[in-house]
Amino acid sequence: xxxxxxxxxxxxxxxxxxxxxxxxxxxxxxxxxxxxxxxxxxxxxxxxxxxxxxxxxxxxxxxxxxxxxxxxxxxxxxxxxxxxxxxxxxxxxxxxxxxxxxxxxxxxxxxxxxxxxxxxxxxxxxxxxxxxxxxxxxxxxxxxxxxxxxxxxxxxxx
Numbered sequence: 748x749x750x751x752x753x754x755x756x757x758x759x760x761x762x763x764x765x766x767x768x769x770x771x772x773x774x775x776x777x778x779x780x781x782x783x784x785x786x787x788x789x790x791x792x793x794x795x796x797x798x799x800x801x802x803x804x805x806x807x808x809x810x811x812x813x814x815x816x817x818x819x820x821x822x823x824x825x826x827x828x829x830x831x832x833x834x835x836x837x838x839x840x841x842x843x844x845x846x847x848x849x850x851x852x853x854x855x856x857x858x859x860x861x862x863x864x865x866x867x868x869x870x871x872x873x874x875x876x877x878x879x880x881x882x883x884x885x886x887x888x889x890x891x892x893x894x895x896x897x898x899x900x901x902x903x904x905x
Contacts, residue, residue, distance in 0.1 A: 783812060785811070787808065789815075790811055793807055796869065797869055803866075806861045810861075817850075
């Protein structure tokens with residue numbers, strides 16, 4: 748009986764690890780798409796969420812294509828640096844973060860021009876939710892690392 752319970756436990760753990768690997772592979776599903784395909788899919792999703800007209804769809808697809816091409820360029824550059832083993836300096840990291848925020852501001856301004864006020868409010872709300880969701884995933888990843896310095900030291904504690 749003990750062997751049967753132990754065997755069942757081993758099989759369950761094995762199946763859980765396999766399903767976790769499958770989920771990780773599904774997360775990288777956009778890696779196979781071209782920037783054009785990504786732009787089309789993003790535009791269609793926005794059309795469904797915001798009820799865009801034809802003119803808005805064309806404008807947004809242009810914007811999405813531009814941003815998808817830039818993301819692909821940065822992704823290949825990062826992969827190249829990772830393979831070479833060359834990291835980026837803190838100044839380069841600052842410049843990239845600054846550039847990313849500037850692009851986000853410009854994207855928001857462009858969206859405000861293209862969308863109606865009601866659509867823009869809907870877009871902002873969904874964008875905030877997506878950002879929160881993305882930040883939660885980022886924090887979860889950091890929390891699983893060892894030695895991430897999350898233990899605070901206080902003066903009055905030993």
